[in-house]
Amino acid sequence: MTHWWRQPTPVGELTVVAGPNGLCEIELHGPTPPDGDPERDESIAAELDEYFARRRRRFTVPVDLGSVTAVFRRRVLETLYRDVPYGETVSYGELAVMAGRPGAARAVGSTMATNPVPVVVPCHRVLAAGGRIGGYGGGLRMKRALLALERVDV
Numbered sequence: 001m002t003h004w005w006r007q008p009t010p011v012g013e014l015t016v017v018a019g020p021n022g023l024c025e026i027e028l029h030g031p032t033p034p035d036g037d038p039e040r041d042e043s044i045a046a047e048l049d050e051y052f053a054r055r056r057r058r059f060t061v062p063v064d065l066g067s068v069t070a071v072f073r074r075r076v077l078e079t080l081y082r083d084v085p086y087g088e089t090v091s092y093g094e095l096a097v098m099a100g101r102p103g104a105a106r107a108v109g110s111t112m113a114t115n116p117v118p119v120v121v122p123c124h125r126v127l128a129a130g131g132r133i134g135g136y137g138g139g140l141r142m143k144r145a146l147l148a149l150e151r152v153d154v
Contacts, residue, residue, distance in 0.1 A: 005040040009052050011138070011145045014119070018044055022062025025116050028138035048119070054149065057086035059120045073111045075099045081121045087150045089125045092134070105129075113137060119146065127154065 002024075004017045017025035018041040043061055050056035063081065068074045079099045084090050090098070092105040092112070099108070112123040118137060124146040128134035133154050136143035147154050 003039040003041055005038045005045065007040075007045055007048055009048065010149070011052075011142045014048070016041075016044060016048070019064055021064040021066065023117055023120060024064040024067060026118055026120065028118060028142060051119070052149065061120075063117055063120060065116070065121075067116050068114075072099070072101060072104070072107060073114070076108055076111045077115060077121050080123065080126065084122060084125050086122075087152055089127050089131075089147070089152055089154075091127055091129055091131075093129060095126055109134070122146075125150075125152075 002017060002019045004015060007014045007016050012029065015025075015027040016023070017027075023041075023044050041061075047056055047059050047061050051059070065074055065077055068077060076095060076099045080090075080095060083098055084095070092108045093102075096102060096104040096108045101107070108126070112126050113135070115121055115123045115137070118124065124136060124143045126134065131154065133140055133143060144154065
């Protein structure tokens with residue numbers, strides 16, 4: 001069974017979706033939620049609140065990337081989640097190397113654009129070459145705000 005709720009944050013209202021295997025989706029602009037009545041997963045909601053209050057640097061709730069069926073895309077997201085810590089950034093090209101596919105910076109960028117669980121799988125920490133901000137599904141203002149929250153100067 002899937003649960004969803006809207007979660008207010010300093011960067012805007014998020015729509016959060018959790019399933020039986022954990023957190024499976026975060027929509028950055030709070031679009032129309034899935035069918036059914038809202039029901040918060042308190043452990044996920046608490047970790048998001050702690051992150052935005054600068055009391056959490058690493059998420060521990062289960063993350064379900066089951067919707068990501070392409071092997072490389074999943075590897076990129078898992079690598080990002082595991083190996084790029086709070087307050088640090090990496091370029092698209094560097095993340096491609098870390099995921100075992102040097103030269104696949106464009107594929108990494110495409111993966112970031114379709115990340116089903118932004119914030120928790122921190123695609124805001126991925127920058128363009130030379131430290132340029134790059135893009136972000138929630139918009140550049142939101143990306144800058146998330147980086148500023150983590151005290152990253154871009």
